[in-house]
Amino acid sequence: MTMRRLSPVDRVFEQIDQAVRTVLAPPPPASRPNPAADLPEAAMTERERRHAAALMRVNHAGEVMAQGLYQGQALTARLDTVRGAMEQAAVEEFDHLAWCEERLAELRDHPSRLGPLWYTGAFVLGAGAGLAGDRWSLGFVSETEAQVISHLEEHLGRLPPADQRSRAIIGQMKLDEAHHGEVAREAGGRPLPAPARRFMAMISRVMTRTAYWI
Numbered sequence: 001m002t003m004r005r006l007s008p009v010d011r012v013f014e015q016i017d018q019a020v021r022t023v024l025a026p027p028p029p030a031s032r033p034n035p036a037a038d039l040p041e042a043a044m045t046e047r048e049r050r051h052a053a054a055l056m057r058v059n060h061a062g063e064v065m066a067q068g069l070y071q072g073q074a075l076t077a078r079l080d081t082v083r084g085a086m087e088q089a090a091v092e093e094f095d096h097l098a099w100c101e102e103r104l105a106e107l108r109d110h111p112s113r114l115g116p117l118w119y120t121g122a123f124v125l126g127a128g129a130g131l132a133g134d135r136w137s138l139g140f141v142s143e144t145e146a147q148v149i150s151h152l153e154e155h156l157g158r159l160p161p162a163d164q165r166s167r168a169i170i171g172q173m174k175l176d177e178a179h180h181g182e183v184a185r186e187a188g189g190r191p192l193p194a195p196a197r198r199f200m201a202m203i204s205r206v207m208t209r210t211a212y213w214i
Contacts, residue, residue, distance in 0.1 A: 030098040031091070035172040041106065042162035052163045053109035054212045055155050059170065060100035061112040061211035062148060065122035066093045069144060072126025073137050085187065089141070089180050096176065099169045106165070112211040125203070138189030143197055145181030147204055149174055 044052065070090035077083040104111060112118065129140035152174045159166050192200075 026101070028094055028098070030095040032095050034099050034102060035168040036099070036103065036165035039164045039168055042160075042164060044160050044162060048160040048163070049107055050109070051158075052160055052166055053104060053107040055159060056100055056103050056107065056166055056169075057109065057112055058208050058211045059152070059155065059173070060097065060104060061115070061118050061207060062151070063093055063097040063100055064112070064115050064118045065207065066090070066144075066148075067097070068119040068122030069126035069129075069140075072123040072128075073130040073140070076127045076130030077137060078130075078134050081187075085183065086137075086141075089183075092176060092180070096169075096173050099173075103166055103169055113214055114210065118207060118211070121203070135188050135190045136192070138184040138187050139192050140189075141184035142181045142189045143192045143200060145177045145184070147201060148177045149181075151204065151208060152177070 067090055070086045070093065074083045074086035074090070077086060101111060126137075126140075129137045152170050155170055156167060156174075159170075
């Protein structure tokens with residue numbers, strides 16, 4: 001049996017459905033076990049709990065943006081192989097989204113209330129990268145993952161020492177992001193020019209500082 005190729009209109013509706021499910025519905029069940037599943041919940045002060053939750057809210061917002069980026073790039077990719085790689089990466093990032101949302105619930109807190117904004121802005125950036133060409137789009141993935149890893153490492157240093165559950169989740173996320181970046185580079189991703197890297201870093205700072213509180 002042959003699979004029907006999606007038309008451009010089909011893909012647009014598919015992206016709309018993906019956006020709604022990402023920002024308005026609970027994430028689908030993770031395809032892998034939660035890295036924190038076997039770790040005990042630590043005793044934390046109220047201040048530590050709020051701080052840990054705020055950092056996990058930032059990570060959750062970053063995963064919402066990752067969905068927007070990958071879906072935007074998949075929509076505008078020229079090669080089917082690149083489109084497939086973007087869609088597969090988005091599926092894997094759903095694990096991170098589910099883990100972060102689960103951890104936020106454990107910490108008695110909520111995801112960023114600006115999820116639709118994070119998704120829409122990231123989708124536009126991802127679509128723009130895809131329109132620039134597949135090699136630039138892959139380079140965009142590589143740079144994005146490098147910056148995400150930097151943020152995750154910072155969060156590992158800022159989390160309350162006792163919060164091993166959050167640390168386990170972030171540690172696995174870091175490994176996955178490094179793999180995605182490596183795959184993008186091996187597929188021919190071009191290094192982005194310095195102005196593009198600085199712009200991406202600026203957008204990332206705005207998101208992280210805002211999502212920490214909202």
